[in-house]
Amino acid sequence: MRPAVFLDRDGTLTEERGYLDRLDLLELFPWTVDAIRLLNRAGFVPVVVTNQSAIGRGVIEESFLNHVHATIDARLGARGARMEAYYFCPHHPDAELEPYRQRCRCRKPGPGMIERACRDLRLDPARSVMVGDRWLDVACGRAAGTRAILVRTGHGAHEEERRPAGIEADAILNNLMEAVGWILRTCSR
Numbered sequence: 239m240r241p242a243v244f245l246d247r248d249g250t251l252t253e254e255r256g257y258l259d260r261l262d263l264l265e266l267f268p269w270t271v272d273a274i275r276l277l278n279r280a281g282f283v284p285v286v287v288t289n290q291s292a293i294g295r296g297v298i299e300e301s302f303l304n305h306v307h308a309t310i311d312a313r314l315g316a317r318g319a320r321m322e323a324y325y326f327c328p329h330h331p332d333a334e335l336e337p338y339r340q341r342c343r344c345r346k347p348g349p350g351m352i353e354r355a356c357r358d359l360r361l362d363p364a365r366s367v368m369v370g371d372r373w374l375d376v377a378c379g380r381a382a383g384t385r386a387i388l389v390r391t392g393h394g395a396h397e398e399e400r401r402p403a404g405i406e407a408d409a410i411l412n413n414l415m416e417a418v419g420w421i422l423r424t425c426s427r
């Protein structure tokens with residue numbers, strides 16, 4: 239089993255845009271490609287886990303989401319970095335579209351996406367880390383048995399001031415590159 243770094247997408251890999259419903263809104267942070275390449279080289283499997291209730295709300299379609307992720311892959315690949323996989327939750331308890339209206343296990347803070355990725359890709363949650371800009375990302379990692387880092391990009395600086403009782407991060411850092419530095423120093427492979 240391999241160690242992974244589970245990555246929130248919006249506000250962690252990319253600029254937070256609310257619902258990202260046009261490709262021209264997609265913008266990786268300046269350090270994102272380098273951070274993923276460092277994980278690749280160090281033997282940590284990078285995997286995106288993203289809540290995309292925009293699908294259940296009818297704002298975007300799954301085909302568009304796949305196009306966004308293919309575009310991220312192209313930008314990473316052009317500079318020698320590689321994302322292993324993308325997992326998304328299209329559901330919401332109040333989704334406008336009936337097939338997506340459910341209380342699922344995959345919507346963060348639920349652990350479902352990480353659990354599925356660990357089964358599919360033979361990843362070891364105990365040696366893995368979840369990185370995100372919201373406490374629900376930290377809680378998701380905790381629920382799945384990983385370590386968890388809050389980054390201050392996206393909603394993170396705002397979230398840092400509003401920590402819910404009972405949730406703690408292993409580290410709170412400025413951005414994904416700092417998180418990767420922490421992981422490479424702290425976690426065994």
Ligand SMILES: [Mg+2]
Nearest residue numbers: 246248249371
């Ligand atoms: Mg986020």
Ligand SMILES: [Zn+2]
Nearest residue numbers: 327342344345
């Ligand atoms: Zn779901």
